[in-house]
Amino acid sequence: MNATPMDLYPDPVESDFAATDTTAMATETTLLNPRFYTTDFDEMDRIDVTPVRPAWDKLIAQMKSDPNKGHFKKNADWDAVDWQGMDPLLRREFIDFLVSSCTAEFSGCVLYKEMKRRGSNPDICELFSYMSRDEARHAGFINDALREAGVAVNLGFLTKAKKYTYFRPKFIYYATYLSEKIGYARYITIYRHLEAHPEQRFHPIFKWFREWCNDEFSHGEAFALLMKTDPKLTTSFANKLWIRFFLTAVYSTMWVRDHARPEFHKALGVDIEWYDQEVFRKTSTIARQIFPIEIDIDHPRWKPSLRRMNAAFLAMDAAKRKGGVGGWIAGKWAAARAAAAFVSIYTIPVIHRDLPENVRLEPSY
Ligand SMILES: [Fe+2]
Numbered sequence: 228m229n230a231t232p233m234d235l236y237p238d239p240v241e242s243d244f245a246a247t248d249t250t251a252m253a254t255e256t257t258l259l260n261p262r263f264y265t266t267d268f269d270e271m272d273r274i275d276v277t278p279v280r281p282a283w284d285k286l287i288a289q290m291k292s293d294p295n296k297g298h299f300k301k302n303a304d305w306d307a308v309d310w311q312g313m314d315p316l317l318r319r320e321f322i323d324f325l326v327s328s329c330t331a332e333f334s335g336c337v338l339y340k341e342m343k344r345r346g347s348n349p350d351i352c353e354l355f356s357y358m359s360r361d362e363a364r365h366a367g368f369i370n371d372a373l374r375e376a377g378v379a380v381n382l383g384f385l386t387k388a389k390k391y392t393y394f395r396p397k398f399i400y401y402a403t404y405l406s407e408k409i410g411y412a413r414y415i416t417i418y419r420h421l422e423a424h425p426e427q428r429f430h431p432i433f434k435w436f437r438e439w440c441n442d443e444f445s446h447g448e449a450f451a452l453l454m455k456t457d458p459k460l461t462t463s464f465a466n467k468l469w470i471r472f473f474l475t476a477v478y479s480t481m482w483v484r485d486h487a488r489p490e491f492h493k494a495l496g497v498d499i500e501w502y503d504q505e506v507f508r509k510t511s512t513i514a515r516q517i518f519p520i521e522i523d524i525d526h527p528r529w530k531p532s533l534r535r536m537n538a539a540f541l542a543m544d545a546a547k548r549k550g551g552v553g554g555w556i557a558g559k560w561a562a563a564r565a566a567a568a569f570v571s572i573y574t575i576p577v578i579h580r581d582l583p584e585n586v587r588l589e590p591s592y
């Protein structure tokens with residue numbers, strides 16, 4: 228039998244939510260949690276942006292002007308939040324959402340700051356200093372919201388305690404480009420939805436999402452330009468397979484992660500499948516700027532495979548908690564089902580796109 232989302236949270240909901248150890252949640256490394264990355268910084272430092280110089284200079288000038296300088300501060304729009312009065316299940320999922328978002332933002336901050344610290348290429352160092360500035364603000368702002376609930380993440384501790392995953396620079400480009408553009412699509416989709424349904428905005432942080440997502444959009448643009456400096460990165464046969472792999476991995480991770488938060492999405496009035504498809508559609512449309520292939524998210528195998536992937540993850544989790552030989556066998560079986568679902572998605576015929584000459588885009592949602 229498939230596990231239900233509640234199986235992910237077998238313990239009774241704690242009434243004293245200050246006991247929630249958000250730093251431990253953020254430090255944990257699982258397949259689904261946001262990770263911290265490290266890479267070959269010397270190779271990245273050797274990137275020559277000459278082939279994209281005019282677009283590069285324009286983007287850097289925009290980042291330098293720092294349009295969101297005063298944005299990430301609480302003001303009169305920040306309504307009081309009734310954390311104690313919030314439904315306990317919703318509170319737990321919402322805290323989980325904030326911790327996961329804060330970790331993802333901070334992961335970008337750490338990676339970008341390290342690139343700036345280790346580099347000597349003025350173009351690269353300048354870009355990464357602006358991006359780490361933005362991500363530090365984003366993570367800090369989410370952490371302020373968590374602090375109000377008495378459960379802020381210890382970011383200094385996280386930097387030291389969290390495991391770092393090594394990715395070759397090109398994998399950093401694919402993964403980070405996608406996560407920036409998905410970040411944009413996620414924030415703007417929630418923002419637009421709540422603009423139409425303000426009664427469902429149960430926390431003020433969502434009011435900040437519009438300007439916020441523009442930062443993520445620019446970061447994605449920077450990675451698109453970095454990839455454009457070396458056409459092989461997006462046109463060789465092997466690299467197209469890698470892009471396909473990252474699209475599959477990033478999209479399906481998002482699907483599974485979002486489905487673990489039913490109460491959070493219910494409170495927002497958002498159907499999870501609708502929301503995820505909407506985010507995939509926006510991201511895929513934007514990614515035509517640099518990826519020559521696109522996953523066919525309307526293919527008949529797409530949603531059923533994602534649902535199977537989610538069921539397999541829930542079963543894996545239930546097996547882990549069961550333990551013993553039975554749990555071990557059930558875990559292996561569930562992992563095989565997840566792998567089969569992944570293959571089923573990966574082998575959906577992709578849509579081929581011609582790459583545009585001019586890579587730059589402006590946010591349009
Ligand atoms: Fe960010």
Ligand SMILES: [Fe+2]
Nearest residue numbers: 335407443446
């Ligand atoms: Fe970003």
